[in-house]
Every structure is written in C-alpha cells, then in structure tokens.
Amino acid sequence: MSVPPPRPGAAPPIRALVVEDNPIVRSGLVTLLRAAGVEVAGEAVDGRHAIELAERLRPDIVLLDVRMPVLDGVAAAGPLSRIAKVLMLSYDTDAAVIGDAIRNGASGYLVHGSFDMDELVTAIRDTVGGRNSPLSPQASMAVVAAIRRTPPADAADPAEPPRPEHAGTPAPGRAGFGLTPRECAVMDLIARGRTNAEIAAELVISEFTVKNHVNRIFAKLAVGTRGAAIARWLRTDEPPPAPTDP
Known part of the structure; x- marks a missing residue:
C-alpha cells in the first residue's frame, strides 16, 4: 500500500x-x-x-x-x-x-x-x-439496472423500449431537466460509472471543465450525489436530496 x-x-x-x-x-x-x-x-x-x-x-x-x-x-x-x-x-x-x-x-x-x-x-x-x-x-x-426496472411515474407506454446507455443528446423524457447537449453527454457517462478523470479523457476536456459541468448538472437535477443524479436522469420518482457540492 x-x-x-x-x-x-x-x-x-x-x-x-x-x-x-x-x-x-x-x-x-x-x-x-x-x-x-x-x-x-x-x-x-x-x-x-x-x-x-x-x-x-x-x-x-x-x-x-x-x-x-x-x-x-x-x-x-x-x-x-x-x-x-x-x-x-x-x-x-x-x-x-x-x-x-x-x-x-x-x-x-x-x-x-x-x-x-x-x-x-x-x-x-x-x-x-x-x-x-x-x-x-x-x-x-446494478444501480442503472435497478433504476431502469422502476417505471417512471408518468410512463404512458409499458412497452416503451429501454433508453440507450450513452447518447450525446437527451431522450425525450429528459428535456425537462434543461441540460445542454454537453451536460447530457457528461451525465450519460456519470450514469455509466465514469469518474471525472475518465469523463475528461473521453470528451477531451479538462477535469476542471468536467467539475463545472457536474456542478451545473447537480443544480439542474436538484441532487447532491452521483447516485441521486443517476436516479433522476433515468427518471425515477425518488425525491431528490438537498443539494451539496459534487
């Protein structure tokens, strides 16, 4: 060690x-x-x-x-x-x-x-x-799998196909969060378990820029942790915790 x-x-x-x-x-x-x-x-x-x-x-x-x-x-x-x-x-x-x-x-x-x-x-x-x-x-x-098995509160069609695990633009149900395309890309990578350093490398941006994106994402999703952000992003009806610094 x-x-x-x-x-x-x-x-x-x-x-x-x-x-x-x-x-x-x-x-x-x-x-x-x-x-x-x-x-x-x-x-x-x-x-x-x-x-x-x-x-x-x-x-x-x-x-x-x-x-x-x-x-x-x-x-x-x-x-x-x-x-x-x-x-x-x-x-x-x-x-x-x-x-x-x-x-x-x-x-x-x-x-x-x-x-x-x-x-x-x-x-x-x-x-x-x-x-x-x-x-x-x-x-x-496992978190993503568990959350995806929980239907959103406003689900209209139980046969709706699963959302893609990674995309650069928001799915229709995500538009209400107000994230930019870049923030959507960052959030999708967060949902796949990527760290800030891994996100920076994949998107070819600095870790400082990633942290700024994460701050804005947390504010828009009204969450304080990555786990809560994933839950909101994948549209559960879980009440968000009080915001804190990412």
Missing part, C-alpha cells in the same frame, strides 16, 4: 466508523485504515449499533456492510446518512440491494475485490470532501 500517512501540520485525519459483523474482516479493515492515516473513531457490529455509535461519535464517514444481523446496512443507511457520509463496502452485487442503498442515502458503493487499499482511501477522501460518489463497476451497472 502506497498511501502515506498525513504529514505533521496537515488537516486533521478523517474519522471513520467501521460497520462490519465479521470480526476478521472488520479487524483487517481497521488495521489497514489506521496504517493509511484514517482515524477509526469506532467499530460497530450491526446497523442499530452503528446508529448509536454515530450519534455519539459523529464520524466524518461510515463504512457500512450490507448483510448484518439486527438491522442491515441498507436499512441503516438512511439514518446514518443524516449524521455522516455513508460508503457501502460489501460483497453483495444484487442490483436491488445496491439501488436501495443509494436511494436510502449512501454516497457510494464499493464491492470487495474490485478495489485496493489505495483506491479505498481515495474513495473515502473523495466522499468526505464531496468530490465524488464512488461506485464499483459492478455497483454502477
């Missing part, structure tokens, strides 16, 4: 609450986080325990498993997201589970085995800083 610990005089370390019922997985994750300079504020073994600790400890981020006793991670994501950023860490790739976790307030979803420790630490920092909403490739595809 190449992530260095914070230098003296640097910003205070990120405080994380680790929620995992498997003691071996939890212990290993805690050890690696501390070695990377992330402060582990507490450890919880189920969703209810996590909510109790989060209310008392007020961490910057909650690293939340899905399958746990008493109260699972999907159900706990809602109340926890009102206290701190929530990043799901799970082996579960079920599309419905991932979609529900994002709808309940999780800022991102990483599937074990698809990231290394450097990538996890980057995802934690980006999530806390509001710079990104990390989704593993499997999670991104």
Whole structure:
C-alpha cells in the first residue's frame, strides 16, 4: 500500500466508523485504515449499533456492510446518512440491494475485490470532501439496472423500449431537466460509472471543465450525489436530496 500517512501540520485525519459483523474482516479493515492515516473513531457490529455509535461519535464517514444481523446496512443507511457520509463496502452485487442503498442515502458503493487499499482511501477522501460518489463497476451497472426496472411515474407506454446507455443528446423524457447537449453527454457517462478523470479523457476536456459541468448538472437535477443524479436522469420518482457540492 502506497498511501502515506498525513504529514505533521496537515488537516486533521478523517474519522471513520467501521460497520462490519465479521470480526476478521472488520479487524483487517481497521488495521489497514489506521496504517493509511484514517482515524477509526469506532467499530460497530450491526446497523442499530452503528446508529448509536454515530450519534455519539459523529464520524466524518461510515463504512457500512450490507448483510448484518439486527438491522442491515441498507436499512441503516438512511439514518446514518443524516449524521455522516455513508460508503457501502460489501460483497453483495444484487442490483436491488445496491439501488436501495443509494436511494436510502449512501454516497457510494464499493464491492470487495474490485478495489485496493489505495483506491479505498481515495474513495473515502473523495466522499468526505464531496468530490465524488464512488461506485464499483459492478455497483454502477446494478444501480442503472435497478433504476431502469422502476417505471417512471408518468410512463404512458409499458412497452416503451429501454433508453440507450450513452447518447450525446437527451431522450425525450429528459428535456425537462434543461441540460445542454454537453451536460447530457457528461451525465450519460456519470450514469455509466465514469469518474471525472475518465469523463475528461473521453470528451477531451479538462477535469476542471468536467467539475463545472457536474456542478451545473447537480443544480439542474436538484441532487447532491452521483447516485441521486443517476436516479433522476433515468427518471425515477425518488425525491431528490438537498443539494451539496459534487
């Protein structure tokens, strides 16, 4: 692992609450986080325990498993997201589970085995800083699949063919969002799980320009996270969360 610990005089370390019922997985994750300079504020073994600790400890981020006793991670994501950023860490790739976790307030979803420790630490920092909403490739595809199975509230024809996964101009139902063709292209790439750097490379623009586009997209869609933006873009009837910086 190449992530260095914070230098003296640097910003205070990120405080994380680790929620995992498997003691071996939890212990290993805690050890690696501390070695990377992330402060582990507490450890919880189920969703209810996590909510109790989060209310008392007020961490910057909650690293939340899905399958746990008493109260699972999907159900706990809602109340926890009102206290701190929530990043799901799970082996579960079920599309419905991932979609529900994002709808309940999780800022991102990483599937074990698809990231290394450097990538996890980057995802934690980006999530806390509001710079990104990390989704593993499997999670991104599952979110899109889950959302597309939910018909829009104003659907007139149940036999309507699925929308293309990537296009430079909005589909008819998207026109009401008021996005420009370039913003539509950026949003389509966000829906496919692309990071700002990958979007910049694909569209041959700077990351700074991508961030400006994302800011405007979030404002027009009235959302605060990538997951919520995907849900709105693919026309669910989910109420949008309060806007924050992308």
